[in-house]
Amino acid sequence: MTGALALVSGVLGAGASLVTAAPARAAYAAGGDGLYQGSIDWFEWGEHGEGLSNQTVTNTRTVAGTDLATTCTISGLNGQAEAYRSGTWEGDGLDNLYNIGGTGTSNQLISGISNTNPGTQVSFNFDCQVTLDGVPVPLKGLVIADAEASNTGNGSLQDEFIEATPNSADSTWRVIDRFRADGCDASTLASVDSSNKLRFTADGDECVYRPGGKDGPMAVGFMEGATGASVALQGGGKSAIALGVVLASDFGDAPESYGVAGALFDRGWQGGEVPVGTTAVSGDDFEVGAPGEPALRLGAMVDSESEHQHTADATGDDANREGDEDALDPPGTIHVTPGETYTLEGVESRGTGYVSGWIDFNGNGVFDDGEQSDVVAAGGAVDLTWTVPADTVTSSGDDLSFLRLRIAQDEAGVASATGMSTSGEVEDHAVNIALPGLEIEKTSDATENTRPGDTVTYTVTATNTGDAAFTEDFPAAVFDDLSGVLDDATYNNDAAADQSGEVSYAEPLCPGPVRSVPARA
Known part of the structure; x- marks a missing residue:
């Protein structure tokens, strides 16, 4: 004994x-x-x-x-x-x-x-x-x-x-x-x-x-x-x-290529206090203490783990404690235009400190320096804003991209997507990235009664299938090859666009003329 x-x-x-x-x-x-x-x-x-x-x-x-x-x-x-x-x-x-x-x-x-x-x-x-x-x-x-x-x-x-x-x-x-x-x-x-x-x-x-x-x-x-x-x-x-x-320490759970990011935190404790005197503590009439939530955090809860929880879909941390990754609803698909700004609204933060985020816009499996948002003061729901890089690519389905959020007491703690901070929390989320997309439809008013000498009008309709707009820096362009038409017809030089954009025409090298129709939607 x-x-x-x-x-x-x-x-x-x-x-x-x-x-x-x-x-x-x-x-x-x-x-x-x-x-x-x-x-x-x-x-x-x-x-x-x-x-x-x-x-x-x-x-x-x-x-x-x-x-x-x-x-x-x-x-x-x-x-x-x-x-x-x-x-x-x-x-x-x-x-x-x-x-x-x-x-x-x-x-x-x-x-x-x-x-x-x-x-x-x-x-x-x-x-x-x-x-x-x-x-x-x-x-x-x-x-x-x-x-x-x-x-x-x-x-x-x-x-x-x-x-x-x-x-x-x-x-x-x-x-x-x-x-x-x-x-x-x-x-x-x-x-x-x-x-x-x-x-x-x-x-x-x-x-x-x-x-x-x-x-x-x-x-x-x-x-x-x-x-x-x-x-x-x-x-x-x-x-x-x-x-x-x-x-206690919290770690991210994005795939390993995104590096290790962690934060030490003080969760505080509640209940289970032993007063002066003698107390029997083994029975159900004594309630043991439990860890509370740290004052500085993302969302409502933080759990503690000993190491990074690398997972293919960034769900390893939530597996430890349901709802831990709760700074925002799952982002799902984000719609962006290169060269423009993208704002992630309503990131829940608590305490006094700073919040920043990273999105892997170019899908290269790391958070590059140009993929960080602005740094904002914590406290309530905050908005993070990025300038979308020119090399942003679409990701969807199993081809996921990732978002990382960090909160810390000082700006140095959120200056890098990787490394340890002495306060705060890390959250990783899988996202899909959608760029503006084009759907093309080509029609004409020719009928079975059209005869030589008649004028035939061709209409090319370009529809933006995304939720973000094309811009001057990221335009939509449509090129229509008319060589199969103009070998038997004459171009009237009257092409026009009914939306913002420009229409130009260039003579074909061979075998016939080609009409080029760039447009923005």
């Missing part, structure tokens, strides 16, 4: 490189029932049972040429510690929420730090910071989680607990996730004292010592407003602490 603590601060998605001490890497859970698999980047401290000491680890992820680095330091380690795989003890709960390969001994996510000697206490200080290309990114808080059910009812072993004191007195404690096996009525007790120290204990025997031998109970707590904590844990056997960092 062990008692365990999962200490989770969070940044989404990183490959880790060790700065000092034993090798470590970061990994996302690939399985389990945890609510935040796409948000918690777990640190792995070595092979199960490998001895550890005070150390600093930096996880670095390179996104579109920018380095997102998370550095966490363990200092003041008191007691012998080693790497631990949750699921080694049959009553562990962390592996039920976050694992790689399955629960129990199938779990390959070795994210724990445990006391080496059973029954002893381990304590240390834990501090983290995040930078984007060397620029600090504010952490909004750490997560501590009871990674293994604690037991306080088995008289043959020492009572177990895990506790943490934030480095900020203004921190707010929330419970945001929890686990206990079906049929178990044990509960995790969350106790907060006047110094804002949170202790997780159980209200008696853990589930494994109750009928059926089940896992849990355990809970996940969020230290809102803290970047570090002092931690202590005591197990009847071994206790374990899993470490990670949570900083």
Whole structure:
């Protein structure tokens, strides 16, 4: 039997490189029932049972040429510690929420730090910071989680607990996730004292010592407003602490050729607050906290993912959370004329910042510099305007083009179609592009009674089948070859246009005259 603590601060998605001490890497859970698999980047401290000491680890992820680095330091380690795989003890709960390969001994996510000697206490200080290309990114808080059910009812072993004191007195404690096996009525007790120290204990025997031998109970707590904590844990056997960092990030989902675009964001949390005193948090009468929406965003919602969701039709992000790509109704087909302006109306934005967009007008699979809209201030429904490039081409059906929208606190965050920003959101949408089109109809007033010497009038009708107009810079032109007529007739030199445009005639080289009729519709 062990008692365990999962200490989770969070940044989404990183490959880790060790700065000092034993090798470590970061990994996302690939399985389990945890609510935040796409948000918690777990640190792995070595092979199960490998001895550890005070150390600093930096996880670095390179996104579109920018380095997102998370550095966490363990200092003041008191007691012998080693790497631990949750699921080694049959009553562990962390592996039920976050694992790689399955629960129990199938779990390959070795994210724990445990006391080496059973029954002893381990304590240390834990501090983290995040930078984007060397620029600090504010952490909004750490997560501590009871990674293994604690037991306080088995008289043959020492009572177990895990506790943490934030480095900020203004921190707010929330419970945001929890686990206990079906049929178990044990509960995790969350106790907060006047110094804002949170202790997780159980209200008696853990589930494994109750009928059926089940896992849990355990809970996940969020230290809102803290970047570090002092931690202590005591197990009847071994206790374990899993470490990670949570900083929500949003990515686009256009095809890979369009590059990676992402934004870090602070979603805020609501509910699940743990007051001073002792609260049972495992039952339905306690409602866990939930992430809110960031103040700066496109549309009503943002979800968090660990990496770009490249998909052929830019629907990968919506697959995570229905309605996330909600800054506007699906654009469908946009009707444009090269050289003219195109305005996308009613892009929903919230918060204080800036919005810009890109459309792949020439269909080359990238967002070129000349394909960016203007940059407008966020706040409510905004309109984005483009000057349509001369090399714009039609796209339709499976031959899709794409629209990218970005919002950020400053104009630098929306200056490029790719890369990471420290605020905001990215939305990608598939679009079809329609240019003005021509439908040609040719008629004459000749009848079966027409005889040599009669005048026959030919009419060429050009109809714009698009919703955008032809212009002087992008005219419609119709060329009518009359050689098959004028080999037996004489041109009267009286051609005229009844709409805007010009009509001209040129003598054919051979075999007969040709009339050319350029027109605009």
